[in-house]
Amino acid sequence: MNGEVSTALVVEILATAANIGFILLLIREKVLCWSFGIAGSLLSVWLFADARLYSEAGLYLFYALMSVWGWLRWQRREREDGNLVSTWTPTRHVVAIAVAGACALGLGTLTQTFTDAERPMVDAFTTSFSFLATYLEITKTLEAWVYWFVLNATSIWLYQDRNLDIYAVLIALYTVMSIWGFFSWQKSWRLQQQG
Template identity: 30%
Template sequence: MDFVTQILSGFTAMSHWEYIAVALSMAYLLLAIKENLWCWPAAFFSTLIYTIMYWNGALLMESLLNFYYMYMAVFGWVVWRKGKANQAQRLITSWPVNRHIILIVLTALVSLAIGYVMQNYTHADFAYLDSFTTCFAVVTTYLVAKKVLENWLYWIVIDAASMYLYYEKGYYPTLVLFVFYTVMAAWGFKTWYEEYEQSQAKHMAQL
């Protein structure tokens, strides 16, 4: 009951800007699942707000992550828009397992190194967890822009870890948003997987 009360209090205390950020974040995810180009403007403006909010809350890596998201929103817009002129560029792709293993190991090592620096030389809270979610979100956002199917599996893990982080920091509205993110990431994987299978079947039929 106290947890529910804390969440409701968090929503009451939200600024208008945070409400806007949450709404835009939800719009981004729904549009991304539908492969709608306009997901990227929604991402750009939501992350602009979160960049400032997380910096003020001493989640430095989360703030830097959202600054990176702003750049990737522009990158994603350009890549997806070009894809309209070339259908092959818009197809969902799938990476082999060994490629994912290499990516995960390298990202984890970078995450540990950055976490150590943040823990010992800055005022960051939850330095290692913050670094983990940030580093993996960086590479996963790139996978989204490149339409790699497995990006949604990465997001499920990242979003679940982020929920604990936001709970500990008292960002209850954003915690609820990330519960939504986790569920929608599972739906996103299902949706993209079905489209990927259809495109593969169509490709094989043309051979």
């Protein structure tokens, strides 16, 4: 048992360090952020599977794959157009929220019915909406940070509930950094609009 706790703690610390590197570089709009995203996400897959948060484990596998896409996309866009920050219309957000909500309900029902998942509905909510927020992040859509703020605030409780205290602190930090990220990207977006 001590070996498992010790291994989980080491993995949690390493994943936390990589994920902090990711968010700091993402806010600064650096392509290198995606390499930290890959490392932190792969470590997190193991961590969440061990904690029986299967939707979260799947989510972090998705993050690892999307980090590869993000890295390639940001490199290509940097060469083509400077990888500009964009925004979505309210209608696009309403449609996206409806789809993510339906996915959350379906995923939560499936994991509640067919697995021993802990907190399946909250886990499914954070997972489904994180897919959306990740897409917005990769496409450098300003509103990604608003979604992340809500998701991160919700995830603090979920991680504390599963005794992932270091991750709960990380996500609390992410919640604050979501505000910083929004204003940083908003500044870039406004400069683009002027020039």
